[in-house]
Amino acid sequence: MSQPLQALEQTTLQFGFIPLTDCAPLVIAKERGYFEAEGLNVSLSRETSWAAIRDKVGLGLLDGAQMLASMPLASRLGVCGPQLDFISALVLDLNGNAITLNNALYQEMYDIDPRVESNPLIATQTLKSVVDQGRRNHRQKLRFGIVYPCSTQSFELRYWLAAGGIHPDEDIELVVIPPPKMVEAMREGNIQGFCVGEPWNTLAVQQQLGHVVANKYQLWNNSPEKVFAVTEQWAEQNPNTHQAILRALLKACAWLDQSQNRQAAARLISQAAYIALPEETVALSMTGHCLKHWDKPAENLDDFHVFHRYSANFPWLSHPEWIVSQMYRWGQLKETINIEQVINQVYKPALYRQAAESLGMDSPRIDRKSEGNIDEKMLMPQSQQLGANRFLTGEIIPVGGIIPYLKNQNLSTANIPALTLANSERLAGGGQ
Amino acid sequence: MKLLLIGISEEKISKLQDALSTAGLDLVSFNGQQDSLYPLIEQQRPEIILIDTSSTARDTLEHLAQLDRNHARTVISLGRNSESINRLAAETGLSLYAVDSVAVSLLQALTDVVISQLISRDKLAREVASMRPVLAQQRDLHSAIKFIMEKYGLADTQARDLLAKNAKHQKRGIADVARHLMETGSLP
Numbered sequence: 077m078s079q080p081l082q083a084l085e086q087t088t089l090q091f092g093f094i095p096l097t098d099c100a101p102l103v104i105a106k107e108r109g110y111f112e113a114e115g116l117n118v119s120l121s122r123e124t125s126w127a128a129i130r131d132k133v134g135l136g137l138l139d140g141a142q143m144l145a146s147m148p149l150a151s152r153l154g155v156c157g158p159q160l161d162f163i164s165a166l167v168l169d170l171n172g173n174a175i176t177l178n179n180a181l182y183q184e185m186y187d188i189d190p191r192v193e194s195n196p197l198i199a200t201q202t203l204k205s206v207v208d209q210g211r212r213n214h215r216q217k218l219r220f221g222i223v224y225p226c227s228t229q230s231f232e233l234r235y236w237l238a239a240g241g242i243h244p245d246e247d248i249e250l251v252v253i254p255p256p257k258m259v260e261a262m263r264e265g266n267i268q269g270f271c272v273g274e275p276w277n278t279l280a281v282q283q284q285l286g287h288v289v290a291n292k293y294q295l296w297n298n299s300p301e302k303v304f305a306v307t308e309q310w311a312e313q314n315p316n317t318h319q320a321i322l323r324a325l326l327k328a329c330a331w332l333d334q335s336q337n338r339q340a341a342a343r344l345i346s347q348a349a350y351i352a353l354p355e356e357t358v359a360l361s362m363t364g365h366c367l368k369h370w371d372k373p374a375e376n377l378d379d380f381h382v383f384h385r386y387s388a389n390f391p392w393l394s395h396p397e398w399i400v401s402q403m404y405r406w407g408q409l410k411e412t413i414n415i416e417q418v419i420n421q422v423y424k425p426a427l428y429r430q431a432a433e434s435l436g437m438d439s440p441r442i443d444r445k446s447e448g449n450i451d452e453k454m455l456m457p458q459s460q461q462l463g464a465n466r467f468l469t470g471e472i473i474p475v476g477g478i479i480p481y482l483k484n485q486n487l488s489t490a491n492i493p494a495l496t497l498a499n500s501e502r503l504a505g506g507g508q
Numbered sequence: 509m510k511l512l513l514i515g516i517s518e519e520k521i522s523k524l525q526d527a528l529s530t531a532g533l534d535l536v537s538f539n540g541q542q543d544s545l546y547p548l549i550e551q552q553r554p555e556i557i558l559i560d561t562s563s564t565a566r567d568t569l570e571h572l573a574q575l576d577r578n579h580a581r582t583v584i585s586l587g588r589n590s591e592s593i594n595r596l597a598a599e600t601g602l603s604l605y606a607v608d609s610v611a612v613s614l615l616q617a618l619t620d621v622v623i624s625q626l627i628s629r630d631k632l633a634r635e636v637a638s639m640r641p642v643l644a645q646q647r648d649l650h651s652a653i654k655f656i657m658e659k660y661g662l663a664d665t666q667a668r669d670l671l672a673k674n675a676k677h678q679k680r681g682i683a684d685v686a687r688h689l690m691e692t693g694s695l696p
Contacts, residue, residue, distance in 0.1 A: 123562070124562045124563065124564045124566070125562075125563070125565075125566035126566075126570075127566040127567050127569070127570050127603075128562060128566055131561075131582065131584060131597065131603060132561075132597065135584065135593065135594045135597060135598075137594070137597060155574075156570055156571075156573075156574045157570055157573075158581075158582050158583075158584040158585075160584070223567060224567045225567075225570055225574040226574075251568070251571070252542070252567045252568045252570065252571035253542050253543070253567075253568070254542075254567055257542065257564055261541075261542070261543065264541075266541070266543045267543070408574065
């Protein structure tokens with residue numbers, strides 16, 4: 077063990093996770109002894125809902141947890157739940173979600189345009205025509221599942237629907253179903269589509285229940301998915317323990333990102349104590365394969381799960397800016413806030429840099445980056461620091477440009493003049 | 509006032525039922541699928557919900573609260589105090605949801621009753637059960653000493669001494685010997 081133990085304030089810890097492929101950093105840090113090497117005795121508690129994770133961390137029944145990237149921010153704002161002061165200094169993974177539609181709906185779309193098979197933009201436009209036809213015929217609204225109202229999955233599904241001109245709240249009925257129940261709900265015909273993290277899309281396709289029409293990478297390349305979060309109070313009381321946790325998780329993420337370790341990772345996380353599904357199901361996306369259609373071989377998608385490369389673990393402040401923009405777009409957040417101020421309270425690049433530096437890992441020197449301006453074709457294959465960041469509909473958000481971006485989004489309910497006023501001084505200088 | 513119970517075991521409900529009904533709450537129990545929770549909440553519009561902390565329906569409740577501000581939402585503290593809610597989750601495994609208009613004092617009283625029905629009552633029963641053998645031993649010992657005193661005309665300390673010596677000789681506990689004496693009428 078190379079790291080000197082710096083007076084850990086707390087050594088016995090319990091973290092919560094949800095049975096999803098991206099619980100892997102927590103599981104690997106435990107199973108491969110990275111927590112132990114930091115002097116931490118960590119137990120992992122499998123939770124059944126995001127609300128349980130949120131409340132248990134908030135009440136101190138759990139010391140920390142895997143959370144949706146949007147959750148610490150939503151909780152800070154009291155959006156979709158009680159006001160709780162979480163912070164996050166580490167992103168656990170990028171990408172990893174997909175949108176799956178059931179066979180009947182997919183077939184109806186395929187009959188209109190077979191290119192729905194591989195093109196998410198054509199798929200949403202085709203779905204729009206199905207939705208319009210349904211309205212004319214007085215058919216019941218389509219019902220799609222998401223995992224939590226203020227989830228990355230909710231924003232991704234909404235983004236994809238809106239890209240085709242479909243209003244997610246008026247044209248579709250969105251219902252919340254926890255990830256492990258999603259496939260069952262589709263099998264029973266309760267929902268016609270869903271947006272969820274892996275391995276639940278792969279499972280639905282393997283069971284021949286539906287087809288994947290878009291994955292998160294296609295919607296916004298290398299966008300953040302889960303974070304490791306604790307309460308602000310806990311972080312203040314346990315700074316050394318917090319750093320030790322971040323170091324262990326960083327080592328786990330670096331190990332996970334090596335392709336030769338992915339099969340072993342899939343074996344570990346598929347166990348009964350974690351995801352409790354067959355290794356073959358978990359291994360597909362974990363080894364860089366996107367199974368979109370049950371009658372076709374899986375496609376290669378090396379970046380289906382990104383755990384470390386492209387500075388993945390760094391809490392970029394430009395990422396939560398997009399999340400805030402979507403909360404405004406869909407009317408979840410109505411209060412006018414100073415976006416930069418709130419984001420600075422929640423996401424902690426400085427704490428990340430401290431942990432990375434003590435491991436000799438390089439960290440980004442800036443806190444924000446432009447989004448949507450880098451296509452994968454522009455990058456050298458070996459690029460590790462920088463990843464593609466394209467949006468499905470091609471928009472670009474320069475640093476400091478989140479409000480003009482929001483202004484240009486369709487179907488938005490945001491009060492742009494009020495937001496511009498509240499954010500003018502801070503963001504006029506282009507952030508940092 | 510309607511109280512919806514979601515994903516709560518029969519055993520727990522039977523312990524809660526009387527106390528909550530007596531207080532004037534209308535209890536409705538639900539153990540179905542997430543999607544049928546949407547119409548149920550719309551129709552019943554419960555003011556308060558108690559749900560198993562690890563129920564898979566929790567995120568659906570969060571969604572309902574987000575869709576309509578008049579639906580019950582998560583209660584994570586009572587006043588500035590999260591102690592009761594903490595005990596409710598940690599000890600009884602339940603989470604509380606309520607509409608905004610329900611007074612904090614009512615929720616506090618409800619939480620107290622739930623904790624008392626599910627935890628305090630069981631705790632008292634466990635304590636009583638664990639005391640029972642100790643008390644029985646003391647009763648046997650007392651009776652045995654009295655028996656020896658009367659039969660052999662001995663003083664209290666002498667009778668106690670006799671029992672202790674006998675127990676040591678037999679390599680048995682004094683309470684054990686006392687029980688034997690009371691059951692058979694003679695020392696072992």
